[in-house]
Amino acid sequence: MSDPVSTTIDGSVATITLGQPALSIAVKEALRDALAAVATDQSVRAVILTGTGSTFCVGQDLAEHAANLASAPELSLNTVDEHYNPIVRSITSMPKPVIAAVNGTCVGAGFGFALACDLIVLSNEAKLGTAFTGIGLTCDSGLSWTLQRAVGLSRARRLVMLPMPFSAADAVTWGLAAELVEPSQVLSVATKLAVGLAAGPxxxxxxxxxxxxxxxxxxxxxxxxxxxxxxxxxxxxxxxxxxxxxxxxxxxxxxxxx
Missing domain, CATH: 1.10.12 (Lyase 2-enoyl-coa Hydratase; Chain  A, domain 2)
Structure with missing residues (x-):
């Protein structure tokens, strides 16, 4: 099993990579800590958040979640305050640009993380969605705030209440991302963008x-x-x-x- 999260710094650009597709407690803690570290690193002037392989992030690790609900529900029910909120606040309050390099499937809290970033570079093969009401939950990771501001209240309601996945082309049409790139080019395009921003004001x-x-x-x-x-x-x-x-x-x- 790969590391939950890895951070590489090249020049003034930090790239944080989710090493696993689902958000287990280990992944959430590692992501929270990695974002906090680059936020205060004066040598870092731009940040990229990306996933591994064909997945950016599929959201909550439901197998772990189910086990915790059965044995220690506080571990799952406290995750919004302990993990999701600090992660999103770190992204949005960071005094430097954060780019989501969405290399593939991006749903649930992973979708919330991407929307919290300043810019999104999106794979043309990515599938996106909210997913929350599909398992009897509601928005977290700031999605109730970011989604309606990105696509409008009416479409946000539809995407949340009818949690069907949507395509990368839809995301561009709705204004969630500016352009689509081939999956193999997502990180390189995001890196070029980050390097340019890091050299800026x-x-x-x-x-x-x-x-x-x-x-x-x-x-x-x-x-x-x-x-x-x-x-x-x-x-x-x-x-x-x-x-x-x-x-x-x-x-x-x-x-x-x-």
Missing amino acids: TAAYAESKALLDQAASSTLDQALDAEGPAQQRLGLTQDHQGAVTSFLAKEKPRFTGQ
Whole structure:
């Protein structure tokens, strides 16, 4: 059996790989800890989350879940607070871009993790779905929040209440991903994207992530009030000041995140 989760760092890009398709407690704990580690690693400026083989993530390990329900239900029933919520919060609050390289099947909490990421690179053979109501449960991993904002409330209701799988082509049509790539190219395309982002203004990315998340549930006035201080903070950075100088000199700016 492969490691639950592995992390590799190449330059300023960290790639976190789910080594097993289902989310056992071991996988969830390892993913939670790996995300927390790269979030605070100052050398890492972009993160990729991906799976192994033809599977990104199939969601909860139901065999383990069933065994725990029979013998120690608290191990399963506490998993939202202990694992899923910290994982999603780590992805969304991380002050650097996170890319989901969805190499294959992506359902349940795995789908929630992908939607929590900033960008998705999607295999054209991937099958996606919510799956929760199919086993008598409801959304977790932030899916009740992210899905309706991605596809609209009406379609989100349908996808959750009628948990049929849908195709990668549907995901692009609905705006969940921008484009499809061949399965063998998912990681390379995501890596190229991550390298480009890592060389960019990461402080601006962090502020932008925070603003977009806040604006999803705020008024226009609240959004305007948040944008001003964010611009003031960024206006004092070396990245901004250097980029303005480079622009005026017709040179390519160099961003350091400072």
